[in-house]
Amino acid sequence: MKPAPFAYHRPTTLAEALETLAGESYAKVLAGGQSLVPLLSMRIAAPHALVDINAIPGLDTIEVSEAGVRVGALVRHADLLAHPDVRRVQPLVPEALAHVAHATIRNRGTTVGSIVHADAAAEMPVVLSLLGGSVEAASTAGTRTIPAGDLFLGPLESALRPDEIATSAFFPALPAGAGVAFEEISRRQGDYALAGVAVVVHGESVRAGFVSVSDVPTVVDLTGVPDDELGEAALAHLDPAEDIHATADYRAQLVRTLVRRVVTKAREAAA
């Protein structure tokens, strides 16, 4: 199918983009479009206008510091994955990015766009939550920082207001002595995961983020849980759904298997 008609705006400054967005009754921001365009083509969404931010300079920068990694709104997954310094500061980011769709999708799709799309089946919203990152949002009223803990409200629903543009996301650095790991199971490499787990281990602390097993990106604190109880402890906070690809029981079993495996890998990485 084809998208319904919409008004198209291609601003060349952020200020112009924000004014345009504020003046439209139902507009969406277009960056990579790898999630948005399928929704438009299937007419699941039919906004009156698109504000294409691809011509705005300065939004495609990656800043790596000892504090963490700040990713601009136009940074493509592929460029973040290929950045030589990101792995040193926060290795979970490239670990997870390698599982984001296929390389061709990563060439166009943006990490910030994926986060504010707020799909619980996507990797980067969970990673941002697990790491305690944040998103910087701008509107004509000013800018604000939205902590990941406040960002994900429901399926495909973020706390971003209709007149706001997410200008960057921040992934805090991994503390010394901590370890991370990420694994997921999908029917075909690069497809949405049936279930995925990201883990950060730091001293006694064990925290895990879960992909595709709840309505919203979910992080569970598993500190102090014995290894053979990790799965059940995690499932107490998750609500695996049944769909055409997997039963709820099968998803639960993937959680049990993956969480133990990924916690072990994260411990090894920390050692």
Place this chain on the structure above:
Amino acid sequence: MSEELHRIRLSVNGVTREVELPARRLLSDALRHDLGLTGTHVGCEHGVCGACTVLVDGRPVRACLMFAVSAVDTEITTVEGLTREDGSLGPVQQAFAECHGLQCGFCTPGFLTTVTACLRENPHPSHDEAREMVAGNLCRCTGYQNIVKAVERAAELADPQHDDQHDDQHDDQQSDAPVEVQP
């Protein structure tokens, strides 16, 4: 109901063309219908199959997940742009023909563009890397064995060091490949 049209310039295969189209025109449709470049195929139209893959500024991108109006200021290469200047087949096209990397041919343009770009980034892929290169493209004739062979053969053909004396690494994987015919 009349829809607003946008007059834009698209640079495709080194030629700049002016088109007038609605904002909702997908790049895949603009290439086929507005520019007559029907080599780019349209399969699933939601980014899964990869048949519509073109190169945007040298990188493989799904043309069905981009609006044509968004592609201004970029250099687009379609499968038509992979042919050599004298009209003969480029190395990836040649390899797919030699190794029977196409059956019905519907998915082929997406494979050719994807593999061309991937070999530029990684000219000597391992067998696993060659498989990874084509993992995002669907072939419903199930021709993947020969497609992976074609990727490895294309790497040989594109290699300036390559001559008829194959090196050992390629011999292991390509023992049944036809010998290259130099023009």
